[in-house]
Amino acid sequence: MIKEDLPGGLVARRPRADDQPRVLAVLDDWWAGFGGDAGSLQRSRLLPRLFFEHFTASSYLVEHADGTVAAFLIGLLSPSQPDVAYIHFVGVDPALRRHGVAAALYRQFFADAARYGRRQVRCITSPGNTTSLAFHTALGFRVEPGDITVDISDAVDGRTSEPDIPHGRVTAHRDHDGPGLHRIVFTRPLNGEPPTTTSTTSRPASAPVGPHTGRDVRVCFLGDSFTAGVGDPTRLGWVGRLAAATDPDGTYLTTYNLGIRRETSTQIHARWKSECLPRLPAGTDNRLVLSFGVNDTTVDDDDTTVGGQRPRVPLEESVATARTLLTEAGGLLPVLMVGPPPGLDEARNSRIRALDVRYAAVCGTLDVPYVSVFDALAARPAWAASLAAGDGVHPGAVGYQLLADLVRGPWCSFLNTNGS
Incomplete structure (x- = not known):
């Protein structure tokens, strides 16, 4: 390792x-x-x-x-x-x-x-x-x-x-x-960290080691650059922090971070089966965490629409895509969705807030747990400071810790629900 x-x-x-x-x-x-x-x-x-x-x-x-x-x-x-x-x-x-x-x-x-x-x-x-x-x-x-x-x-x-x-x-x-x-x-x-194949450790005679008998839980985190943890010097992001802070309960937890920068809901929907299903084999406790939306609301500098105000994915299309993805995935395995976080651009924030409300409504209709982080982060000066200290869009370690703290409770509840 x-x-x-x-x-x-x-x-x-x-x-x-x-x-x-x-x-x-x-x-x-x-x-x-x-x-x-x-x-x-x-x-x-x-x-x-x-x-x-x-x-x-x-x-x-x-x-x-x-x-x-x-x-x-x-x-x-x-x-x-x-x-x-x-x-x-x-x-x-x-x-x-x-x-x-x-x-x-x-x-x-x-x-x-x-x-x-x-x-x-x-x-x-x-x-x-x-x-x-x-x-x-x-x-x-x-x-x-x-x-x-x-x-x-x-x-x-x-x-x-x-x-x-x-x-x-x-x-x-x-x-x-x-x-x-x-x-x-x-x-x-410690959360059942798997032993590494390249370790040169010699096992002390006094250290009892038994076979792992806990749940084999495998979770795909599918999303954009925030899911990938872009901007975090520790390379953990909120996904790595969640995995590291999960309380030990005999669970053998495997997480796959499938975040890609700049991807919209449409692109994420197009790849979810090919990315996730090979990592979630039969016989294991498989789960999916979704988080996207900020890129949907982004207005590109080269936008040629009137006023240059058309987002990459219009609101109704973004909501419809989320509904389709949640319906497809929810029929196969438990799903948790984390809402899009705010940025420093107030015009885009109004679009993110609107999308957050609609995503929450869709999840409520489909009985999918939804974690809205927008308002809580927007109210934290440390979040804005973390964005400003970086590239202005992605937070640093402090910001990702704030995000992980908001998701931790729903995440733990999500892991404790029965899988399909």
Whole structure:
């Protein structure tokens, strides 16, 4: 899995004891000397040799083609909490950040931990590390309620701020690592992540592993660029966040993201059977999530109609197409529909709002659950800010998290309904 997810030229393996001084040697460079000598000492104390001797089966080291260290993740399977796996320390070469390296390491750790019978992953960060806060919440981690609330700002451990980091206040645990060392505590449920075929993990003798006996649920997410998660630097979008945050209940969940940029309802209807049905074999609990509409309301710059105001798909045609698609799909498997989100263009927003109302009515008639997100997102300044910080149309990580939060409740109910 790691090999497939990492950028070209990078290779992942298990660390060895002689890797410890190599990792320590790159820390000060990667952290740009943050904290001076005291900061350097603190980081070195977090990575004693024991982690490279006794926790290698749950840790990873990534190297460039020339053998230099590119990234690492030090994790462990808690010996005192048999349901918990813990991520202790992660580092990525600054030149590789926002290339999916850390996310690939985390996903590998999730899959390994799930195979070892662990149902939860935990880790911590300092309240000032807003980049870490944004990264972990994007991967489905939740902030565990603490006993203090702290301000977070644009400062990221004293370094330059990055887009899509959260702002405001966050709960933390007072003196978690000693006097004055407050920490944000993250928890993330494991959701039956399948074992990976390329893992080099050696199974610890103490890690019981049994056959998977839960539901085999397969879900196709069919839609446009919002479904695909365009604009999200974490590459998760709202679909990935839903899958990552789904509570563990014995479900073996497989999701297929079939979003294509610029596609309208007409184009999506034309491909739904050829795209979805081969991924939904007989004998499994198959489901479909639909989300489209924004592209239907778009007026192209080269529109030659009077006034240049004709959308790509007229309202009535868009509604009729949605009805046809829902009828066809609903006769074969359970369907959930997520409505189109708002943008920054008020003229187009009026068309999106009208389409949202009509989609909701169609779903109500066909007894298909519908999640309207338009009004809720339009009322959130963070949504508009996330759009403005990107390409003006698609949100960043913060916006997709807002969207995922709105869909999560109906999504969980949808998964718990009986399939056909």
